[in-house]
Amino acid sequence: MDWRSAIKGFQAYLKLEKSLSANSIEAYTRDIGRLYEFTETQDPKISPEKVVLADLRRFITWVNELGMIPSSQARILSGIKAFYKYLLMEDIIKSDPSELLESPKITRKLPDTLSYTDINKLIDAIDLSKPEGARNKAIMETLYGCGLRVSELTELKLSNLYLDIEFIKVFGKGSKERLVPIGGSAIKALKIWIEQVRVHNPIKKGEEDYVFLNRRGSRLSRVYIFMLIKDLALATGLKKTISPHTFRHSFATHLVEGGADLRAVQEMLGHESITTTEIYTHLDREYLKGTIIQFHPRN
Template sequence: MNWDEKLKDFENFLRFERNFSDNTLDAYVRDIRKLKDYAEVELPGIGPDTITYTQLQEYLFGLSKLKFSERSQARWISSIKAFFKYLLEDEIREDNPSKLLEGPKLGLYLPDTLSLEDVERVIKAINLDTDLGLRNQCLIEVLYGCGLRVSELIELKISNINFKENYLKVDGKGGKSRFVPLADYTTRLIRNYIDHVRSQYKINKKHEDILFLNSRGSSMSRVIVFIIIKELTEKAGISKKISPHTFRHSFATHLLQNGADLRYIQEMLGHSSITTTEIYTHLKTEELRDVILNYHPRNITETGSRIS
């Protein structure tokens, strides 16, 4: 049986039946393509219908010795399990060789966040004397002020902005839409960008409704947004490894710190499950722990020094 044929069928299944987002779909397909490449070299004659549990184990063991992170290893196993579950359901196989595969034990993942002061430092690092600088200021403010994923940011449409009521309609993962409020300040920045910067571009007809454009009048790529943020954080003197998603994490964390209800945060982030949003309560718990260790009188010695 041909690996390429089944991989293409799996990709179509994820896209049209499971309604996976492009990013998630690409990750799953990329993981199975790695397995295919391995099988074609190391297991000649073995197809997706005949590969065994032991052979999958050997493949994963070989990858684990290359010092990939536990999170990457867990994702590989998730992709492999999804692939062979699909083959089983499609009656390509009568058994599931991945059923007993176990991923590495993952600790609690606490995403990096920026303080409000750090967010302001990044924004102050922007040169507002240029059109690109004004665009980047607006871009960062929308990214942070609305808690968007980078894919949602670069696909944001002007027609989905309600300037009268101050909210965005965001087309999120899995074709789900949500409405996110806009602060007056952010609305003014968007209007200024549209009226004085974007209007100067010769806009590609395909992208006439896209809010954020590059200097050629086309939609921006994820890579460009990463590069912009990397350059700004370096200029601001922030040593953390920052990505567009860091601003989304910061948005949620700052809302929670200021008393917002977790359910409202869930709605604004577009999480289908409250469990995903609950990660931010752990961030708040970490902050609370630091406060207790630094300021609780039982943790301070008689001389006034803190107990380490």
């Protein structure tokens, strides 16, 4: 089997059987494309089913020489393992050459977070006199109040809002469904946007159920959310480089600092593994350490 056919079949598998998002499929495809690019440099060229463990080890060395950081190498490795798992399932190969391939050791970088004061400043900087002001306030309150990924926010639908019982239904990675509690501030902002402003906006056919729409009546793009946050950071003089994900990290960090159970935080964030959520316990330790250094009389 040639590489192009194998990659095309892998894409179909990720979409139809794993239900991955278009962004995830694109990332996997890009990583397998790097392996294909590497095999093109070999003499003779190696087809997917002829790749052995030694080839993959040489590939990882090649990736390392390109200057990729360990976390990027680990992500590429994850894609390769998924690719060869697919080839094994399809009986294209008889044994998995990636099975004994070791991931590079990576240090988990603690994500940037915002203080509650910073978040209030950003929300207060929204100009409510503008037509989009109510919508943008609802966006910011929902991002922080529910810890959503940016794609989960842009895909949020009216039919999945249960504001009377203070929950929203979210579809996360791999279209996995979860219920997330929503607090009073976010509910109030959403109701103002939906009931007082959105009802007067033109709505494009097929977009009627999406919560957040632009002035043309289409759902908002992820890029718009990034730009909104960047503009608010500039307006408030915030020096940190922040993104929609910063609000998700802040949501989780503030919960853990407040004593929330880690399993509950895992459920709200939609993490498949508790180990992903455990990074927020490290953040909590850093917060405690900083507090001691700042306020303890012997420091």
